[in-house]
Amino acid sequence: PPDVEQLGRATWTFLHTTAAYYPDKPTPKQRANMLSLLHALPILYPCTWCAQDLGESLAVHPPDVRNRTALSLWLCQRHNEVNEKLGKETFDCSKVDERWRDGPAD
Ligand code: FAD
Numbered sequence: 001p002p003d004v005e006q007l008g009r010a011t012w013t014f015l016h017t018t019a020a021y022y023p024d025k026p027t028p029k030q031r032a033n034m035l036s037l038l039h040a041l042p043i044l045y046p047c048t049w050c051a052q053d054l055g056e057s058l059a060v061h062p063p064d065v066r067n068r069t070a071l072s073l074w075l076c077q078r079h080n081e082v083n084e085k086l087g088k089e090t091f092d093c094s095k096v097d098e099r100w101r102d103g104p105a106d
Contacts (some may be wrong), residue, residue, distance in 0.1 A: 004047045011045070012079060019072045020101035022065075031065045038063045050082075057081055072096045 018037075023030060042055030057078055064074040076093035083090050091099075098104055 002046050004050065007047060008050070008082075015075055016072070016079070016096065016100040019068065019075045020097060022068045022071050024067050024069075026065065026067065034065045034071065035063060038065075053082070053085070054078070072100070 022034065026034070039058065042051045042058060045051040045054065061074070061078065064070040073093055073096070076091060076096050080090045080093070082088075
């Protein structure tokens with residue numbers, strides 16, 4: 001079976017980075033593909049209990065693919081749900097761009 005921690009870090013890196021560079025004005029095709037990507041995870045993600053919980057979260061909180069800011073916030077909130085479940089610190093979602101796009105201000 002995969003290393004769930006390493007897989008998780010890699011997947012969050014991919015998802016947060018993809019959200020950070022998602023367009024401010026996505027085309028209908030870009031929105032549809034982002035929805036497909038996110039809805040595929042509960043079916044294909046190779047950690048069955050992770051996938052199960054993600055599916056339940058997506059059902060309650062449909063992905064907000066309107067624009068980059070909305071998607072980044074939505075994803076941050078989903079990640080925080082997992083953080084809470086695992087007893088990890090929650091992340092300040094006002095800092096997603098700093099973490100995943102811009103880098104720290106100096
Ligand atoms: P990670 O949680 O992997 O985070 C990586 C980095 O992201 C952090 O160092 C931080 O800089 C940043 N970050 C943290 N929180 C946020 C946030 N809210 N928004 C933006 N950036 C943030 N593991 C399980 O054991 N059980 C599960 O049920 C489970 N479900 C998962 C579901 C999904 C969809 C994914 C992708 C992963 C899941 N994992 C699960 C793995 C788990 O979330 C972690 O990836 C893993 O435990 C490693 O944690 P970490 O402390 O290294 O940091």
